[in-house]
Each structure stands twice: as structure tokens, then as C-alpha cells.
Amino acid sequence: MCGAPKQGGDLAGIDLTTQTVIQGSVWHDGAPVAGAYVRLLDETDEFTAEVVTSPEGEFRFFAAPGQWKLRSLAPIGKGERVLTADVGLNETTVAIG
Template sequence: MAGAYVQLLDATGEFTAEAVTSPEGEFRFFAAPGEWMLRALAPVGKGERRLSAEVGMNETTVAVED
């Protein structure tokens, strides 16, 4: 989904960063290994996903629901 805001929250729920999705619906964060929460906010709804990031590139999706 293009133009959605994706927030990166740390293990305590503190806001760390935000990115806007590309026309292809992709986003990227540079974060340390550990437990993270991704929160997507779009005009059609929102979604969340927990992620255990490892060293290197980690790929995931966040489902957006109304």
C-alpha cells in the first residue's frame, strides 16, 4: 500500500522512527537486533506486527485492516 506511515517502536513501546511506504508499498528501517513492533497507519485502516530482528536484512509484512 503506497503512502502508508509505518512506525518502529522498541520493546517498551517507545516510538523510534517512522517511514512512508514507497509506491510499491515497501519501507525500510535501520535497527539493531532485538524485539520491535511495527505499526502501519493508512487511510483505509491500521495494523501491527511484532518482529524479532536479527543481524542483516529482515523482511516482513504488516497487514492493514479497518
């Protein structure tokens, strides 16, 4: 069982001038993927964190600014996205191919 926090919801009360938030969704064939595992890896591919997507395919991480890799794993396949996150809200989509 994953101990990840519930995904989704708004960012009320989060100071985006001091926090680096990486959030987005996982998609496959034009539809969100619920229950996918999304891993956050640092620039050396070292595992940092993992969450499970919400029913709407959403995920969120709080991280440091810098280069990150998102890797999604689901029964229907896997996907990957590299991004550079800055302080504030960083939104992305990970496509399962």
C-alpha cells in the same frame, strides 16, 4: 511533511554482516498500500522512527538487533506486526485489517 528517506531500492553497498535491516511492505486486500506511515517501536512501545511507504508499499529501517513492533497507519486502516530482528536482512509484511 515527513523527512523520511525515499523507500525501496536495493541494498547494494550495505554490509548485512554488520547491519540490522528491517524491511517489508504494507498490504490491504491483496494490494500494496502506498503512502502509509510505518512506525518502528521498541519493546516498551517507545517511538523510534517513522517512514512513508513507497508506491509499491515498501518500507525499510536500520535498527539494532532485538524485539520491535511495526505499526502501519493509512486512511484505509491500521496494522501491526511484532518481530525479533537479527543482524542481517529481516523481511516482513504488515497487513492492514
